[in-house]
Amino acid sequence: MPGAPHFARLRREDPVHRHAESPYGPYWSVTRYADIMKVELDHGTYSSASELGGIQIADQPKGQELPNFIRMDPPRHTAQRKTVAPIVAPANLANMEATDPRSAPRRCSTACRATRPFDWVDRVSTELTAMMLATLFDFPWDDRRKLTHWSDVAIANIEAADAVVQSEAERMAELTQMAETMAALWKERAAQPPKFDLISMMAHGRGDADHADAASSSATSALLIVGGNDTTRNSMTGGLMALLREPGRARQGAGRSGAARQPGVGDHPLADAGDPHAPHRDRGHRARRQAHQAGRQGRDVVRLGQPRRGGDRRRPSASSSAAPRARQHLSFGAGIHRCVGDRLAEMQLKILWEEILKRDLAIEVAGPPVRLYSNFIRGIRSLPVVIHS
Numbered sequence: 001m002p003g004a005p006h007f008a009r010l011r012r013e014d015p016v017h018r019h020a021e022s023p024y025g026p027y028w029s030v031t032r033y034a035d036i037m038k039v040e041l042d043h044g045t046y047s048s049a050s051e052l053g054g055i056q057i058a059d060q061p062k063g064q065e066l067p068n069f070i071r072m073d074p075p076r077h078t079a080q081r082k083t084v085a086p087i088v089a090p091a092n093l094a095n096m097e098a099t100d101p102r103s104a105p106r107r108c109s110t111a112c113r114a115t116r117p118f119d120w121v122d123r124v125s126t127e128l129t130a131m132m133l134a135t136l137f138d139f140p141w142d143d144r145r146k147l148t149h150w151s152d153v154a155i156a157n158i159e160a161a162d163a164v165v166q167s168e169a170e171r172m173a174e175l176t177q178m179a180e181t182m183a184a185l186w187k188e189r190a191a192q193p194p195k196f197d198l199i200s201m202m203a204h205g206r207g208d209a210d211h212a213d214a215a216s217s218s219a220t221s222a223l224l225i226v227g228g229n230d231t232t233r234n235s236m237t238g239g240l241m242a243l244l245r246e247p248g249r250a251r252q253g254a255g256r257s258g259a260a261r262q263p264g265v266g267d268h269p270l271a272d273a274g275d276p277h278a279p280h281r282d283r284g285h286r287a288r289r290q291a292h293q294a295g296r297q298g299r300d301v302v303r304l305g306q307p308r309r310g311g312d313r314r315r316p317s318a319s320s321s322a323a324p325r326a327r328q329h330l331s332f333g334a335g336i337h338r339c340v341g342d343r344l345a346e347m348q349l350k351i352l353w354e355e356i357l358k359r360d361l362a363i364e365v366a367g368p369p370v371r372l373y374s375n376f377i378r379g380i381r382s383l384p385v386v387i388h389s
Contacts, residue, residue: 007031024058027288027313033330039289040334046289048337049073053313055287056376061168068223070337080220081340087136087198088344117366120383124352125236132348133228137185137221138197150178151229154222160373162381175222182221198224224341230377231331232345236352237369237380243356244365286376287333288313362388 010017015032030036039046050071053059069080086092126148134144149164153174156163165171182199189195190203202220291312332339339345356363364386372379 022057025313027057036330037334040330040337043073043336045291047073047292048077048287048289049292052290052292053288055289057286057288057313068219070223070227074336077336081336083202084198084220084224085340087196087201088341090343092196093343093347117384117386120240120385121233121237121380122382125233128236128348128352129229129233132232132344133225136198136224136228138195138199139185146178146181147225148229148233150174150222151226153178154226155230155374155377155379157374157376163373178222178225179219227339228341228344230379231339232348234377234379235331235345235349237383238378239349239353240356240363240385241365241369241383243353244363364388 010029010031015030015035017029017031018026019029020026030039048055048071050060054071069077072080126145130144130148133139133147134141137147139147152164153171156165156171158166158168158171165174185199186203189197189200192200194200194204199221332342332345365383366386367384369383370381372381
């Protein structure tokens with residue numbers, strides 16, 4: 001795991017470490033599970049608000065902030081989240097599982113049965129994610145790859161040589177196109193009777209002023225596109241790599257009393273095999289929180305055994321912190337910002353692992369993965385594989 005020795009040393013010697021100098025200014029790195037959980041659950045002290053810096057270690061460029069609920073504190077966060085939560089309610093997930101999400105892995109696994117190398121990220125992980133996003137938004141099916149492309153644009157590090165955009169101006173041009181597309185869909189759905197897709201829900205939402213216009217709705221759509229793309233897509237690739245490293249343990253876990261069929265067990269192929277690192281291996285992000293209440297009063301915030309000045313930024317490194325048990329991982333976050341689509345992601349992953357194990361696919365990695373250059377997303381850009389017949 002890239003960077004693992006460094007984080008192991010931090011957890012052992014200085015689990016709440018102050019980085020005095022960095023390209024983004026000073027910040028604190030929180031690396032132990034219990035401490036990260038404290039930060040996540042104390043949103044009254046540790047803010048996610050865009051106006052205080054947002055959730056990435058780098059401040060968002062002025063005038064380019066995205067006002068969506070992952071970058072908000074209550075009460076605005078609560079109102080926006082409440083509008084989109086119904087589409088991933090348990091009853092609706094059951095309906096989804098019987099339709100596109102279940103047929104998609106079968107189609108992909110059949111299409112990918114080949115003896116020549118192909119890119120697993122493009123043909124399986126990205127395609128399945130694009131299918132699900134298009135279903136959730138009722139987005140034009142033939143244009144579904146625009147959704148994953150816009151997600152890549154939104155999180156791209158423009159300093160990377162292979163970034164999909166090379167400047168903030170390029171990024172804003174692409175995201176403006178996304179916003180215009182989503183705004184047009186919002187207006188279309190607002191003029192129609194309510195339907196059961198995310199855009200229609202926001203267009204017909206009640207009691208939420210932040211979703212009362214197309215522009216604000218587009219900002220939330222951007223969040224859901226990114227949230228529904230990066231984590232699940234990278235889990236499908238990182239999970240495959242883990243499965244191939246330890247195939248015996250994955251099959252043992254899948255065979256325990258039908259474990260792979262139980263809801264919530266399928267988030268990772270090793271999750272039921274007793275591996276506490278499994279749920280966040282090869283994926284996840286490092287999120288920023290900003291101390292704010294004490295700062296306004298000019299007092300120190302004392303948390304996690306270290307004094308903090310209000311306004312200090314903290315960077316919980318959830319993907320590098322082990323949970324006591326596999327199901328207690330932090331891949332989906334915790335507290336009010338826990339991923340709203342966590343059960344949907346687990347459903348998608350469970351189905352994919354079931355299909356792979358049931359079909360007994362002989363998958364071989366044909367080359368090294370190409371990883372995303374990012375201090376926010378632990379992403380995998382490509383992974384060449386062969387599926388032997």
